[in-house]
Amino acid sequence: MDSSFEKRVxxxxxxxxxAAILVVVIAAVILFTFKIQGxxxxxxxxxxxxxxxxxxxxxxxxxxxxLSKLSKPELKKYIxxxxxxxxxxxxxxxxxxTVFDVVDRVCREKNIQIEYSYTPGYDSYYVEGINYLYExxxxxxxxxxxxxxxxxxxxxxxQYKLSGGEKIQWVFVLDY
Numbered sequence: 229m230d231s232s233f234e235k236r237v238x239x240x241x242x243x244x245x246x247a248a249i250l251v252v253v254i255a256a257v258i259l260f261t262f263k264i265q266g267x268x269x270x271x272x273x274x275x276x277x278x279x280x281x282x283x284x285x286x287x288x289x290x291x292x293x294x295l296s297k298l299s300k301p302e303l304k305k306y307i308x309x310x311x312x313x314x315x316x317x318x319x320x321x322x323x324x325x326t327v328f329d330v331v332d333r334v335c336r337e338k339n340i341q342i343e344y345s346y347t348p349g350y351d352s353y354y355v356e357g358i359n360y361l362y363e364x365x366x367x368x369x370x371x372x373x374x375x376x377x378x379x380x381x382x383x384x385x386x387q388y389k390l391s392g393g394e395k396i397q398w399v400f401v402l403d404y
Contacts, residue, residue: 279320280392284334286314286358288400290366297366297402306360313359314338321390327374328353328386331398353386361400370402 289311291297295304319334328344335342335358343357355372356362363371374385375397381388 280390281318281320282330282390282392282394282396283316283318284314284330284396284398285312285316286331286335286340286398287311288313288359288361290402291361291400294402297370299365299367303360303365314340316395321392325390326386327376327388327390327396328355328384330390330396331355331358331374331385350384351386352384355385355398358398358400366400366402369404370400371404372398373401373404374398 288307291307292309292311295307298304298307314334317334317338319330321330332342332344334340340358341360342355343362344353344355346353355374358372361372373380375381376388376394378395378397
């Protein structure tokens with residue numbers, strides 16, 4: 229064989245291998261950058277490989293609209309003018325996580341004060357306060373409640389298991 233012909237064949241082979249490696253590297257970067265996201269909220273991504281997520285929001289609108297309801301005037305500094313303590317925030321969830329797990333983690337990540345207690349008899353957590361607002365700070369029947377997809381569950385937040393795609397809202401209410 230002619231040596232120049234052999235060189236051309238080897239050069240074409242090297243270029244094909246280099247092109248194949250480049251394609252693989254680009255594909256890997258794209259997959260890891262976008263984490264194989266699906267099209268729907270909580271869909272689990274392409275072939276179920278992506279992360280599941282929920283949104284969470286924390287509000288105290290009733291108090292922001294009527295500060296005279298506050299039992300302690302010094303709490304005014306913890307009430308945003310628009311009532312939004314945490315605007316709607318998307319967060320990923322792990323298998324088996326509950327509404328409580330999500331609010332606890334998000335509050336800690338966003339440096340929002342949260343306090344809760346555990347009741348062994350019910351194997352449940354109770355959210356006592358968020359952002360320094362506690363039960364009865366807005367009157368005898370005030371406190372924190374939560375909704376999932378605009379519905380109020382009939383059981384505690386640490387019993388509500390999430391599947392992905394839910395919209396969680398914590399609201400400080402003046403009258404349970």
